[in-house]
Amino acid sequence: MDPSFEENGLKKGPWTPEEDEKLIQHIQTHGFGSWRALPKLAGLNRCGKSCRLRWTNYLRPDIKRGKFSQEEEQTILHLHSILGNKWSAIATHLPGRTDNEIKNFWNTHLKKKLIQMGFDPMTHQPRTDLFSSLPHLMALASLKDQLLRHQYPLMDLQLLHTLLALQSSTNYNNIHHNGNDVVADHHVEMEGPTLLYNGQSPRSLPTSSS
DNA sequence: AACAGAGACAACCGCCACTTC
DNA sequence: TGAAGTGGCGGTTGTCTCTGT
Secondary structure, eight states: OOTTBOTTSOBOSSOOHHHHHHHHHHHHHHOOOOTTTHHHHHTOOSOHHHHHHHIIIIIOTTOOOSOOOHHHHHHHHHHHHHHOSOHHHHHTTSTTOOHHHHHHHIIIIIHHHHHHTTBOTTTOSBOOOGGGGHHHHHHHHHHHHHHHTTSOSSOOHHHHHHHHHHHHHSSEEEEEEETTEEEEEEOTTOOTTHHHHSSOOOTTSOOTTO
16 A cells, blocks of 8 residues: 555645645636635645645745745744744744744754753743753853863963853853862842843854854 | 765645535 | 535645765
8 A cells, every 4th residue: 555645545745846736836827716625626636724724824926935044033922922832923023934943943943942041932931950951061061160270371362252252141140160069150130031032142152144 | 986975945735714505 | 403515724844956075
């Protein structure tokens, strides 16, 4: 049994250019009717749901394709902090972008970025669990410790700048060794998402457009 | 050159809300 | 009033491409 066909004989999986052309032609000629009835009328061996999804997420003429701009990224972050995973609601504020596209962009880029910066991607608040940041903190503490012990008398200013930027991008503003322990004091002044939304790009982390 | 793993994104699935009868 | 049909939404999976070994 070909896995690209359902038990009822309808095709599933990636669309071919020929199928796309049939769908576009049908909609341009007849407009929208019942999605359920459309496949038969258009000569497509697909279910109506599959046709609707293909049109709304890919074939619609007003869809904007390509990378998300910095402005779009900021808009998504802002709206997500207010609306949560309401992708269709977020999409209404981004002309030409589909909810599916925004959802994918969030899951593959923005969520990871927030986590890397020490923010909880669901609440947009700084993460308070030390263990989630521990590897990052260990590395920072080790680097800072070595610098403070003057192992680099001709300290590279660029390196120092990077260290400070890294430290300030975490939730902890004072990372140091205390005997064998790593101590990280929480940065209590950092308020929620303002770091992200005040128009400044995150320090020390590359943006998606770079 | 071949393979494995990771990343990106298109597509599917299941559920829910709304409409119609 | 409730059952059936339909469309829309969000979560998840599948597939393709890229990159490193």
